[in-house]
Amino acid sequence: MFVIVGCNSNEKRIISSGEIIDSTYYSRELDWNIEIPEEYTVDTYEKLEKSTDLRDEIFKTPDGFKNVPTDLNLITFRKGQDNFFSSSVTSMNNTNLTFPDLQEAIVKSIDRTYSSLENTQHTLQTSEMKIGNLVFNKIQIEVRNASTGELIINQDLYNTLIDNKVFSASINYNSDQEKEVMERAFFKSVESKITLGNNI
Numbered sequence: 001m002f003v004i005v006g007c008n009s010n011e012k013r014i015i016s017s018g019e020i021i022d023s024t025y026y027s028r029e030l031d032w033n034i035e036i037p038e039e040y041t042v043d044t045y046e047k048l049e050k051s052t053d054l055r056d057e058i059f060k061t062p063d064g065f066k067n068v069p070t071d072l073n074l075i076t077f078r079k080g081q082d083n084f085f086s087s088s089v090t091s092m093n094n095t096n097l098t099f100p101d102l103q104e105a106i107v108k109s110i111d112r113t114y115s116s117l118e119n120t121q122h123t124l125q126t127s128e129m130k131i132g133n134l135v136f137n138k139i140q141i142e143v144r145n146a147s148t149g150e151l152i153i154n155q156d157l158y159n160t161l162i163d164n165k166v167f168s169a170s171i172n173y174n175s176d177q178e179k180e181v182m183e184r185a186f187f188k189s190v191e192s193k194i195t196l197g198n199n200i
Contacts, residue, residue: 030165074088139157154174
């Protein structure tokens with residue numbers, strides 16, 4: 001079971017998708033680990049369940065996509081309410097979706113979800129980005145208050161395919177400084193793991 005933890009303890013913690021040793025998370029699903037930045041805490045199991053429930057709700061609307069695969073949450077850590085990093089792995093087995101199909105479904109679902117929010121406006125951009133040996137599909141979302149123009153949240157989503165599994169990471173922020181902290185941790189975690197393979 002997940003517990004909220006700080007990142008400065010030297011003890012070993014077993015969590016549902018891996019373990020945390022000396023402020024570093026080690027995944028059981030992938031040969032991947034990431035260092036949890038100072039002053040960040042790991043989310044509880046209950047918070048991760050709510051996130052999964054929201055994703056399931058998003059994909060209930062008809063887009064012609066069936067058998068959307070289920071995410072396994074890996075690790076989510078945050079500093080405050082709005083600045084957090086989350087990651088997941090999704091098996092593409094037992095689904096009729098290809099990786100491009102899934103990316104298209106994600107983009108449509110995100111756009112639809114934010115379009116339904118009252119008094120907000122959002123922008124969405126897609127691109128590709130190489131990190132280490134891997135090429136990620138990147139989705140950038142900016143959400144603002146439609147009346148005042150005030151920034152509500154930024155999201156940078158990264159998805160790539162490894163051994164028929166979609167490895168995903170999300171950086172959510174309203175502070176450029178915290179964005180840089182999470183980006184450094186994520187980029188370093190991918191660049192240092194050449195055994196994740198090459199999907200070019």
